[in-house]
């Protein structure tokens with residue numbers, strides 16, 4: 467099975483490494499036609515304004531939307547989560563806008579530019595998940611069809627809406643591959 471990682475800007479190499487470690491072939495995606503060869507897509511962390519602009523410039527914005535509507539599984543990390551959100555607080559930046567969530571960018575405040583936190587994810591069992599947050603957003607509101615999977619400091623940081631998964635943090639920067647394993651099972655069942 468082949469999963470794509472949007473490789474325009476940001477932490478895409480780390481996601482590829484993580485997927486390969488899970489026994490899946492990872493493909494860096496830069497052109498719309500490369501999407502035809504993958505069953506799922508990861509949108510990495512980085513700078514959401516830059517990634518959004520490049521998605522339009524490279525002709526990927528509409529094609530990704532159509533593929534997700536056709537049930538391709540997609541997983542957005544941090545900036546990737548921002549790009550999937552229907553509403554971004556105080557911003558009109560380009561986005562896919564396909565998940566029923568309201569996000570706030572750089573939301574944990576200045577002292578919390580970057581931090582680690584442990585969280586419980588009921589789907590993953592009792593062992594807590596350590597996560598790295600870097601100028602992270604959080605989900606301020608989630609629609610009816612959105613399943614909240616974990617919170618940190620009482621803010622939503624993992625959520626799923628059908629074939630769309632998002633995390634406010636960067637699991638590709640840790641050794642714990644449970645989020646990637648979970649996404650791979652979403653791709654298999656899509």
Ligand SMILES: NC(=O)CC[C@H](N)C(=O)O
Nearest residue numbers: 511512513514544545601
């Ligand atoms: N680690 C990240 O992806 C940071 C996201 C970045 N702060 C943004 O708003 O796009």
